[in-house]
Amino acid sequence: MAVEKMVMMNVIGDIHHVDNVLKDLMISNKVDLVSAIKEIEENDFALNIKDENLEKLVDINDIKPFTIDNSYKNLIQKAEDLKRFFSIESYEKSMPRVLLSKEEISERINAIYEEVQRLSNTIEQVEKNLKGIDELQRDIAVPESFSVSIDDLRNLNYFEHKFGILSRENRIKLKKNYENILAAILHLSTNKDGEIYLIIYPSITKEKMERILGSLNFKEIVIPENYSGTIAEIRKQLESKKSELVKEIEGHKRELEKLKEKYYKEVISLLIQLNIKEKIEDCKGKLARSNKFFYLSGWISENDKEEIEKILKKYDKLTILTNNKANVIPPTKIKNNWLFRPFEVLLRMYGVPSYDEMDPTPFLSISYMLLFGAMFGDLGQGLIILLGGLLISKRNKSFGGLLERLGFSSMIFGVLYGEFFGLEEVIPALVIKPFENINTVLIAAIVVGIILILVSYILSLVNSFKRKDIEEGLFGKEGLAGFIFYICLLAIIGGKLLGRTIIPTGLGVIVILICVVAMVLKEPLANLITGKRPLHGEDVSGYYVQSVFSLIEVVLSMLSGTISFIRVGAFTLTHVGLFIAFETIGEMIGTSAGNIIMMIIGNIVIIGLEGLIVFIQGLRLQYYELFSRYYKGDGKEFKPIGIK
Amino acid sequence: MNGERNFSAVNTKVRVLKSRLLSNKDYVNLIQEKSIKEQIDYLKDRTVYGNVLKDIEEFPDIQKIEIELKKYLIIQLEKIIRYFSQEYKDFYKAMLLRYEIENLKLYLRSIERNDKLPDVACFFSKYITFNCKNIKNITDISEFVENLKGTIYYDVLMPYKDADDSRILFYMEMNLDRLYFSEIKAKSEKLNKFDRIAIEDLLGENIDLLNIEWIYRGIKFYNLFPEELINYLLPYGKEFKYKELKRMCYSDIDELKDIILNSRYSFLFDTQKDVDLYMERRIERYLYYKFKETFKKGNLSVLIPIAYIHLLEFEIRDIISILEAKRYGLTLQETTDYLVKKIEGSD
Numbered sequence: 001m002a003v004e005k006m007v008m009m010n011v012i013g014d015i016h017h018v019d020n021v022l023k024d025l026m027i028s029n030k031v032d033l034v035s036a037i038k039e040i041e042e043n044d045f046a047l048n049i050k051d052e053n054l055e056k057l058v059d060i061n062d063i064k065p066f067t068i069d070n071s072y073k074n075l076i077q078k079a080e081d082l083k084r085f086f087s088i089e090s091y092e093k094s095m096p097r098v099l100l101s102k103e104e105i106s107e108r109i110n111a112i113y114e115e116v117q118r119l120s121n122t123i124e125q126v127e128k129n130l131k132g133i134d135e136l137q138r139d140i141a142v143p144e145s146f147s148v149s150i151d152d153l154r155n156l157n158y159f160e161h162k163f164g165i166l167s168r169e170n171r172i173k174l175k176k177n178y179e180n181i182l183a184a185i186l187h188l189s190t191n192k193d194g195e196i197y198l199i200i201y202p203s204i205t206k207e208k209m210e211r212i213l214g215s216l217n218f219k220e221i222v223i224p225e226n227y228s229g230t231i232a233e234i235r236k237q238l239e240s241k242k243s244e245l246v247k248e249i250e251g252h253k254r255e256l257e258k259l260k261e262k263y264y265k266e267v268i269s270l271l272i273q274l275n276i277k278e279k280i281e282d283c284k285g286k287l288a289r290s291n292k293f294f295y296l297s298g299w300i301s302e303n304d305k306e307e308i309e310k311i312l313k314k315y316d317k318l319t320i321l322t323n324n325k326a327n328v329i330p331p332t333k334i335k336n337n338w339l340f341r342p343f344e345v346l347l348r349m350y351g352v353p354s355y356d357e358m359d360p361t362p363f364l365s366i367s368y369m370l371l372f373g374a375m376f377g378d379l380g381q382g383l384i385i386l387l388g389g390l391l392i393s394k395r396n397k398s399f400g401g402l403l404e405r406l407g408f409s410s411m412i413f414g415v416l417y418g419e420f421f422g423l424e425e426v427i428p429a430l431v432i433k434p435f436e437n438i439n440t441v442l443i444a445a446i447v448v449g450i451i452l453i454l455v456s457y458i459l460s461l462v463n464s465f466k467r468k469d470i471e472e473g474l475f476g477k478e479g480l481a482g483f484i485f486y487i488c489l490l491a492i493i494g495g496k497l498l499g500r501t502i503i504p505t506g507l508g509v510i511v512i513l514i515c516v517v518a519m520v521l522k523e524p525l526a527n528l529i530t531g532k533r534p535l536h537g538e539d540v541s542g543y544y545v546q547s548v549f550s551l552i553e554v555v556l557s558m559l560s561g562t563i564s565f566i567r568v569g570a571f572t573l574t575h576v577g578l579f580i581a582f583e584t585i586g587e588m589i590g591t592s593a594g595n596i597i598m599m600i601i602g603n604i605v606i607i608g609l610e611g612l613i614v615f616i617q618g619l620r621l622q623y624y625e626l627f628s629r630y631y632k633g634d635g636k637e638f639k640p641i642g643i644k
Numbered sequence: 645m646n647g648e649r650n651f652s653a654v655n656t657k658v659r660v661l662k663s664r665l666l667s668n669k670d671y672v673n674l675i676q677e678k679s680i681k682e683q684i685d686y687l688k689d690r691t692v693y694g695n696v697l698k699d700i701e702e703f704p705d706i707q708k709i710e711i712e713l714k715k716y717l718i719i720q721l722e723k724i725i726r727y728f729s730q731e732y733k734d735f736y737k738a739m740l741l742r743y744e745i746e747n748l749k750l751y752l753r754s755i756e757r758n759d760k761l762p763d764v765a766c767f768f769s770k771y772i773t774f775n776c777k778n779i780k781n782i783t784d785i786s787e788f789v790e791n792l793k794g795t796i797y798y799d800v801l802m803p804y805k806d807a808d809d810s811r812i813l814f815y816m817e818m819n820l821d822r823l824y825f826s827e828i829k830a831k832s833e834k835l836n837k838f839d840r841i842a843i844e845d846l847l848g849e850n851i852d853l854l855n856i857e858w859i860y861r862g863i864k865f866y867n868l869f870p871e872e873l874i875n876y877l878l879p880y881g882k883e884f885k886y887k888e889l890k891r892m893c894y895s896d897i898d899e900l901k902d903i904i905l906n907s908r909y910s911f912l913f914d915t916q917k918d919v920d921l922y923m924e925r926r927i928e929r930y931l932y933y934k935f936k937e938t939f940k941k942g943n944l945s946v947l948i949p950i951a952y953i954h955l956l957e958f959e960i961r962d963i964i965s966i967l968e969a970k971r972y973g974l975t976l977q978e979t980t981d982y983l984v985k986k987i988e989g990s991d
Binding site for chain 2: 170173174176177180181208211212214215216217218219
């Protein structure tokens with residue numbers, strides 16, 4: 001279980017190898033980089049004074065950060081453009097064995113880009129022309145009855161004309177002022193942009209007319225000089241021009257296809273190279289360099305140490321130093337087996353364990369599956385959740401995995417309860433029918449709760465021990481004192497309820513009082529043991545007021561926390577009860593079709609709504625009743641450098 | 645009304661923000677400082693703008709200060725936007741257009757004058773539609789307009805991009821303003837009835853004043869044809885509807901003055917001082933007191949944030965005017981004439 005042990009790795013190597021070393025480390029996905037300059041300042045690059053190290057030692061005095069090359073953006077843009085020209089959507093991301101230099105990549109990219117771009121520009125141009133024709137065709141879609149030849153209009157001596165579009169709003173403005181405008185205004189038709197007009201006006205009023213039309217946002221339709229005749233004739237001319245252009249585009253596209261075949265693989269591999277290169281540059285921000293060497297520092301898991309050494313062995317003149325830094329808290333790398341791994345999502349939502357804390361994932365996983373299954377026990381519905389999880393895990397592995405496990409747990413409890421899609425008659429109950437044994441279910445829920453709380457106390461003790469925290473461990477409310485207090489309280493109350501003496505009440509009360517005193521005096525007591533003086537912090541009276549009040553909170557939270565688990569039983573019953581409600585509605589409808597429909601609706605509602613509620617309630621019990629007793633979760637997560 | 649639920653939080657926030665606006669005393673103190681540097685120190689030490697101006701160095705560049713203050717304004721507006729959802733959010737977002745449009749106008753004017761493009765409050769925000777980083781080195785209007793492709797400004801400016809006309813700026817500015825008001829109008833129509841009416845009323849006067857200003861400038865300086873002038877005017881004015889506007893467009897300057905003098909906007913011409921020079925300021929001052937009144941009424945309403953934003957905008961304009969006035973060595977009296985806010989003795 002599994003917060004992994006971390007060590008700090010410091011690497012010194014030939015500056016020429018820096019890119020490849022980083023690439024290898026990225027592929028390994030096992031190193032969390034920290035600032036090398038800081039490590040050097042702290043003297044962690046302590047080398048033996050040997051001949052082979054001499055150069056490195058001398059050079060370390062000349063340390064500086066890397067200058068980061070930001071110029072990859074342009075190249076990546078070009079490569080992405082190429083990808084777009086070739087309409088490549090997805091590709092296999094295979095890792096290159098050797099990295100090319102920037103110059104090599106840039107030369108190849110530019111060469112290919114130039115060749116492809118010329119073609120794609122031509123295609124773009126022709127497509128633009130084609131679009132222009134399309135637009136013109138749409139704009140001059142006027143009725144056949146308008147048979148005036150454009151040539152006639154063009155040949156007028158004292159008049160000019162304009163075709164164009166007005167929006168509906170501006171058209172009204174024009175209309176309202178007709179009496180002041182000297183022009184013939186002919187409405188031709190309507191399209192989606194507005195109203196199409198032909199306007200004929202005397203040449204002398206040209207400027208005025210143009211300004212008026214400008215004020216109306218008149219969008220002129222220009223019919224190029226080389227088209228002539230009536231509108232119908234022009235449309236035919238446009239049609240033939242269009243098919244000409246379409247053919248031209250097809251020709252160009254075939255050429256492009258050929259280029260794609262030729263360069264496809266190369267473009268992809270260059271793009272991958274570039275992306276790696278860019279990431280490498282990002283990482284260099286944490287590295288340091290001197291004239292001949294680079295310096296790299298990062299956390300690795302102790303288990304990975306040999307593997308990383310093996311990876312880096314191929315580089316000559318490379319030194320790896322590792323040390324266990326005592327003064328800094330390393331990042332936390334948690335590692336769990338396949339069964340527990342999806343539950344790490346729930347843990348991260350709360351917080352990552354700190355390095356010296358126990359990873360609570362296994363306990364979280366087991367108890368969460370138990371609680372969920374108990375509240376939502378149904379063979380059929382559990383199966384649906386399981387299948388849903390399988391489906392989702394293709395997209396979101398951890399959440400899908402979580403659902404799978406919860407669904408499976410629900411199925412097991414379904415068998416125990418004898419429930420199948422809410423129906424109680426299909427399979428026999430192996431253990432208990434919840435709805436017929438309400439009291440048993442509720443009591444069982446509290447018992448389970450007590451067990452879980454006891455386990456949390458034990459975990460809390462373990463954590464305090466690991467942290468060597470005497471104050472909290474022995475006298476804290478989640479420590480030994482709290483633990484004994486809780487057990488005595490349970491024993492006294494339990495004894496009363498059962499009518500049997502578990503421990504004599506007098507003894508119990510005395511033990512409880514001792515625990516109370518210990519909790520109130522936890523700071524001075526702890527200081528007494530460790531020999532720290534003064535016994536109290538600065539504000540003595542404040543300390544006692546606070547600890548007395550927190551004591552009240554302790555007693556309350558112990559009782560309420562325990563009773564809180566009754567919800568597990570309650571939801572077990574709700575689950576059955578909800579379905580009974582749907583079943584009753586189904587019976588009231590009376591027909592078998594109605595019955596079946598209600599069953600289906602009922603199951604959907606229960607899986608969707610109640611499933612969600614139970615999911616949240618389970619989480620609530622984990623976070624509030626259990627985590628608050630034993631888990632802090634204020635660690636820093638291990639984030640290895642990697643590629644995507 | 646519905647105000648309690650929708651506006652109580654944001655109105656409280658806005659009232660706090662409003663309390664940070666400068667007082668009359670701040671204005672006078674600021675004007676009476678001996679140099680621009682001292683004025684800036686005053687702003688830094690004594691006002692809410694201290695944080696905004698902390699990076700302004702020894703050699704005060706007024707333009708830079710203006711940019712920082714504008715950014716502050718936009719940040720405030722964005723803060724306010726966060727309080728709303730859906731239609732209301734869209735409405736306040738449309739108000740942001742105004743500042744973009746002001747920037748566009750600045751750009752257009754300097755292109756027209758063949759100046760270098762000015763630095764403007766080039767802000768980045770998820771609500772902003774165009775990126776002014778891309779248009780640094782543009783020298784002609786056509787190229788500028790092409791760069792706006794894909795924004796809502798393109799369609800209204802496109803017809804003028806190749807026009808060769810001395811009035812082109814007037815046309816473009818009018819179109820931009822018209823765009824702003826029609827956006828605001830369109831967005832306000834989605835709000836609930838009570839708020840919509842309140843906004844219509846406020847906008848109505850604003851539109852009236854702008855229309856008057858345009859007609860006045862259009863006739864006096866630009867010789868526009870009445871037929872085109874009428875088409876540029878904004879609909880939805882409060883006092884002047886289409887019929888009155890048409891009459892105004894077809895009048896000469898004296899007739900126009902008579903019409904205005906007989907309306908609620910008589911203050912525009914009813915003065916001994918220069919009409920043209922102070923016209924814009926008179927309009928702003930009228931609106932300024934209008935917005936102040938909104939606060940005084942004390943209702944919870946959609947107008948409070950609008951009013952605050954405008955008050956802040958006017959205040960920023962005044963601060964810049966005060967700094968500029970110091971640069972030109974104006975006296976207290978002369979300075980106050982140029983300010984939106986009324987300081988004792990100015991007209």
